[in-house]
Amino acid sequence: MKYTEEHEWLDQDGDIVTVGITSHAAEQLGDIVFVELPEVGAEVTKDDEIVVIESVKAASDILAPLDGEIVEVNEVLADTPSKVNEDPEGDGWFFKIKPSDTSPMDDYMDEAAYKAFID
Amino acid sequence: MSDLRETPLTGLHKALGAKMTGFAGYEMPLQYGLGVMGEHQHTRAAAGLFDVSHMGQVLIRHEAGYGGAAQAMERLVPVSLLGLGEKRQRYGFFTNEAGGIRDDLMLTNRGDHLLVVVNAACKADDIALMREGLPDCEVVEVTDRALIALQGPKAVDALAPIAAGCEIMKFLDTGIFTSDYGELWISRSGYTGEDGYEISVPEAQAEPLARALLLHEAVEPVGLGARDSLRLEAGLCLYGQDIDDGTTPVEAGLSWAIQKARRRGGEREGGFPGAEVILDQLENGVARCRVGLRPEGRAPMRAGTQIFGGETGGEAVGHVTSGAYGPSIEAPMSMGYVAASHASAGTTLYGEVRGKRQPVRVAEMPFTPANFKR
Incomplete structure (x- = not known):
């Protein structure tokens, strides 16, 4: 598992990377009431704003952590955005991306580094 | 902090x-x-238990008792205070010369004096306003109570x-x-x-x-x-957000708080700041009004969202002043001001969220039924 400074987690399995937000981020955002996900098939560029999250407090954006193609999105979040609060690092995932270049993965934090980052 | x-x-x-x-x-x-x-x-x-100690509690006394204090205070608010029964409370607002709202407040007849509760952010200004506008009264801020x-x-x-x-x-x-x-x-x-x-x-x-x-x-x-x-x-206004010194009580849908006695033809017509503007609006209507808005999608339309009459083109017909997700109605909700021509309940309008126009329906407020002990 890798982590970004934007509080995303990235779980690589072969050539697919699953992306969500960390428990820490979910807790900071508060109750999530709306999630807008990218289209399946969309070609995205690293740092594009591709997910919108609305919580009871505010709207925030999630940036694409890698260049690539969105191959699947978590449709459940459209009707049940609270899944992100319940299980942010499991059932509350956002999208799966097939990166065209996985090299930025090496720059992202590992779990220990992320823990130090949020402390 | x-x-x-x-x-x-x-x-x-x-x-x-x-x-x-x-x-x-x-x-x-x-x-x-x-x-x-x-x-x-x-x-x-x-x-639920809420700390609202930041709000101002102010006593207004007059040598002639409650009637004196009420009569004096009617110079600052378009509310009938002489018509307020003993131990009864009423909602009201301080107005300015343009008919705008300086603050909203609760007023109580305490038998021999008046008690008001004002917003925290306006407290100092309100007290200064009352001290200046009520020279015949003693205006005492209560500072030893929560x-x-x-x-x-x-x-x-x-x-x-x-x-x-x-x-x-x-x-x-x-x-x-x-x-x-x-x-x-x-x-x-x-x-x-x-x-x-x-x-x-x-x-x-x-x-x-x-x-x-x-x-x-x-x-x-x-x-x-x-x-x-x-x-x-509950469809209630937050001062500084849904009402302010640039919105009048009539535009804000708060005309119900202006009793007959203070309106044209009433026993104590006018006599408060901005009375001409407000009384005229009560008779002739306003160009824009505060409405409830129910977005059709799940995305909340927050304060500042521009509202349009159509899906494309055209000038904005209004804007959102408060918007959030309503946990009890399980849907997003907003309130804001729109042109009177677009303000009927059921009208479909469009709010621009992140560059995209999303349908939103003008809706009756409150969004949840009030549950008062009448």
Whole structure:
């Protein structure tokens, strides 16, 4: 598992990377009431704003952590955005991306580094 | 947060693990352990305890008693205070010469004087306004009391053992109660759309009283986050956001708070700042009005969202002043101002969210039915 400074987690399995937000981020955002996900098939560029999250407090954006193609999105979040609060690092995932270049993965934090980052 | 003021309950909030935030110059609880959504739902289902000690409590005395104070105060508010019964409370607002709203407030007939409760952010200005505008009155800010709101259908169950008799009060009744926590000034009112009370308590007794109420199984502490979603679901205005010195009471849909006696042809017509503008609007209508808005999708339309009449092109016909997710209606909700021509309930308009126009319906408020003890 890798982590970004934007509080995303990235779980690589072969050539697919699953992306969500960390428990820490979910807790900071508060109750999530709306999630807008990218289209399946969309070609995205690293740092594009591709997910919108609305919580009871505010709207925030999630940036694409890698260049690539969105191959699947978590449709459940459209009707049940609270899944992100319940299980942010499991059932509350956002999208799966097939990166065209996985090299930025090496720059992202590992779990220990992320823990130090949020402390 | 060293430059923020504390209330007599700040220590309690921190002991309860509240996430604190700055609001109107005070360090206040944003939320506790239940979170905004949980606190909101708990208030509607049982009872929530809110610290509203940052609001200003002000006594207005006149040598001729309540009648003198009421008559004087009618120079500053378009409300009938001479028509307000003893121990009764009424909503009102200070107006400016342009008919705009300087602040909104609650006014109580306390038999031989008037008690008002004003917003924290406007407190200093309001007191200065009253001192200048009421030279025949003594205007005394109450600085040694806290103010606690206990809101929700079970508020009565938690308060009755402490203030016997509060259970027979009706909506907007007030009373002075002796209790184990000193003299309590209680009104059956609040700002959530639920039954409940606001309780003024001597500051030294504030934390013991709050702790006693929290011991009741129905009561949970509630922060500013849920206070905002509760009042918005109830269709109630937040001063500085939904109403301000550039909006008139008629535009804001608050004409109901201007009694007949103060309108054209009334016994005490006008005589308050901006009376000409406001009385004219009451007769001839306004160009824009405050409306409820229900987005058709799930995305909330927050304050500042521009509202259009069509899906493409055209000028904005209004804007959102408050918007959030409504935990009880399980949908997003907003209020804002739109041109009168677009203000009928059921009209479909479009709010621009992140560059895309999304359909939104003009809706009746409150979004949740009021649950007052009439």
